Amino acid sequence: MNILFATSEAVPLAKTGGLADVAGALPKALAKYGADARVILPKYEEIPTHYVEQFQLIAEFQVPFGWRNQYCGLQKATIDGISYYLIDNEFYFRRKGLYGYGDDAERFVFYCFAVMESARHLDFKPDIVHCHDWQAGLIPFLLRTRYAFDPSWAYVKSVFTIHNLMYQGLFGAEVLKELTGAGEELFGWDGLAHRGGASCLKGALEFADKLTTVSPTYAHEIQTPYYGEHLDSVLRYRQEDLRGIVNGIDLELFDPMNDDALHTPYRNSIGRKRKNKIDLQRELGLPESADIPMIGIVSRLVEQKGFDLIAATLDELLQEEVQLVVLGAGDRKYEELFLDAARRYPEKMAIWLGYSDRMARRIYAGSDLFAMPSKFEPCGISQLLALRYRSVPVVRETGGLRDTVHAYNEYTGEGNGFTFANYNAHDYLYTVRRALAFYREEETWKRIIENGARSDYSWHVSAKAYMDVYAELAAHRKENEPWPVI
Incomplete structure (x- = not known):
């Protein structure tokens, strides 16, 4: 099974929080179950030079979105056994820090469109595109709308993981209409519309084939008004497609018996x-x-x-x-x-x-x-x-x-x-x-x-749960949709 992780950060390349740990560790754990999980993220200025030097350019192309037609370089490297792809556009990503800019809406709409366009140039075809948080939230939306009949994305299913529902990619509706080129019909209550504006995250909640979040209790909590950040009704509607899977930790990376930061190695003493x-x-x-x-x-x-x-x-x-x-x-x-x-x-x-x-x-x-x-x-x-x-x-x-x-x-x-x-x-x-x-x-x-x-809080348990989610989608595809003839 081929899985493409679309994420705005991933260890060891770029990190601001726990999302990066998940996007870096989970593909390694999935590989032990036979999955080919690869990661695609923006090429930030923050990525350490010794990693940047390992990447090779595999394609250059234009990304059309809104009225724009922007350059994208697609680069690839294998790090710790995992294939990483970088979306290279210096205008959007050669900056200090990953987020917090006035044009974040345009930056990450470009990223989502660039991921979609990259499918024509990748050296593998994903069965599942697994998207993380609002920065990648428009990918399931685009998969069902703009790219619904694109042969590069034929029969690909989407999974969207909510790492923190508080961060929603909420912008003015007119801003996202202009950036995506989507019509008014996609900005209603069952589309991107949210709290007087439009939300990238809500696009994923409405259009992704499966939804996950990072613990069973949180999956239940976000279906209530107290924790639901005004999206609880959508999550209750999608509850049959929503699953909570606890994150794991890398037991080799965090091992008190082999940690150079410690004075004395130990296990249980x-x-x-x-x-x-x-x-x-x-x-x-x-x-x-x-x-x-x-x-x-x-x-x-x-x-x-x-x-x-x-x-x-x-x-x-x-x-x-x-x-x-x-x-x-x-x-x-x-x-x-x-x-x-x-x-x-x-x-x-x-x-x-x-x-x-x-x-x-x-x-x-x-x-x-x-x-x-x-x-x-x-x-x-x-x-x-x-x-x-x-x-x-x-x-x-x-x-x-x-x-x-x-x-x-x-x-x-x-x-x-x-x-x-x-x-x-x-x-x-x-x-x-x-x-x-x-x-x-x-x-x-x-x-x-x-x-x-x-x-046992290793990624082993969590990876098995994610493989079950992927398998459900793959089984549904096999039963209901013919595989494309290449």
Whole structure:
């Protein structure tokens, strides 16, 4: 089976968030099931030079969209066994950063049209085009409309994955009409129209053959008004085609036994893990002690991640015998909150503003507890990494957090973390204090860590679920549509 991943970012080429991790890791996992999964994304200025140098030009062509006729270079390289294609147009993509420009609508409409035009020049024919988030959201729409009778796309089915429903590619309806050349009939309630404008993501929700999102709980949540971002009615209508599949992590890339960022390699040894805590305390200028419980946070500092709960209880928490280490950047009010706390509690609080892969790994390894009290969390990768590094998660029961972290039950001995349901600051604080109480019971703490170690959050499980989705589409095609005669 041939799968073409259409995504705006993918590890190791370009990354701003978890989407890139999925687009980079999932094709490798699919390959183990015999799928030929390839990735196509824009050629950004941000892509490291040593990767860019590996790409070779395989085609040059013009991309017509709206009244425009823009150049596109199609480049290819094989990296870590996976074929990557780059859409090259310096006018749109030779810029600092991936997103956030005033012409993002035009940039990613061009990208979608360029992917469609690329099919004539690719060295393989996809059976499935798997599109990710709003930047690729118009591809299922174009597949059903503008390119419905294009031989290059004959019998190709589409899958669309929602990584975060909040980001919808919402623009003025007249803007997208002009860019796509689509008529008024495609901008009604059952087309691109959304909240007085037009949404690229809604185009995918209406026109993709199958929809997935990144956890079973999030798939259920987004069908409700609270989480549905004004698209819950569409998702309820498509519920038979919607499936939640939890993301995985690359167990080779994230392995505490083979991680150069760590002071001491370990697997399940609490003693060896705590040597990493002492080394992290030394680096951050905190008092060095294996016994003081350390809470780690690696996150964007935004409200979605539950930082208003943390802010409301921070002083109370820091009255406990505890250390809090935060890595991240985001809203200035949260950055200032932690900077101020670090000044007032220099023996209990440390913050690393910005992002560092090395420091993130050291926090996963050095922390005893890992806090993620998210307001909503489609899947979450950090709690999976915390479990991999034997740090016990403290999470709110939402989205993928609910699917992957299960509350410790002192009566049955089951559970790999600590959870709370209500989005309430003192429910969060109570849960942290409960976790700290069990931390002081050495045998209980070992049992909780052992429970987490038994969980399988590799891409193996997720890839099998995606293969099932692809197989459903392939079976439907085989039953109802003849294969094209080439």
